[in-house]
Amino acid sequence: MVRKFLCRWAFLFLLLAPSLVWALDGKVDGKAVSQAQYMADTVWVLVTAFLVFWMQPGFALLEAGFTRAKNTVNILMKNVMDFCIASVAYWAVGFAVMFGNGTPLQTTPWTTQVILALSVPN
Numbered sequence: 001m002v003r004k005f006l007c008r009w010a011f012l013f014l015l016l017a018p019s020l021v022w023a024l025d026g027k028v029d030g031k032a033v034s035q036a037q038y039m040a041d042t043v044w045v046l047v048t049a050f051l052v053f054w055m056q057p058g059f060a061l062l063e064a065g066f067t068r069a070k071n072t073v074n075i076l077m078k079n080v081m082d083f084c085i086a087s088v089a090y091w092a093v094g095f096a097v098m099f100g101n102g103t104p105l106q107t108t109p110w111t112t113q114v115i116l117a118l119s120v121p122n
Contacts, residue, residue: 056083
């Protein structure tokens with residue numbers, strides 16, 4: 001039932017997708033294209049970040065399923081602490097390395113020195 005429904009929608013999409021090309025008027029605005037690309041990149045980064053974020057609880061549940069019932073709380077607490085330590089480490093080092101100098105909430109003086117040391121002059 002679901003497969004039949006999905007096949008119909010896929011067929012309808014493939015049938016109507018070429019008509020989107022005729023909707024273009026021939027003029028392409030470079031600024032609009034770059035904005036659309038920036039928005040698509042941002043959405044993609046957010047989607048992948050959410051997936052990575054939800055890997056942690058998934059792994060915690062996997063480990064909890066592989067341990068005895070009496071050790072489940074211990075394993076879950078280890079996973080929570082792992083997430084907390086990784087979040088602080090990302091704030092302290094990772095964000096600054098990824099995005100460079102930002103606001104004082106995003107970087108620390110130490111990470112600013114690391115960025116300046118790692119930067120390569122042109």
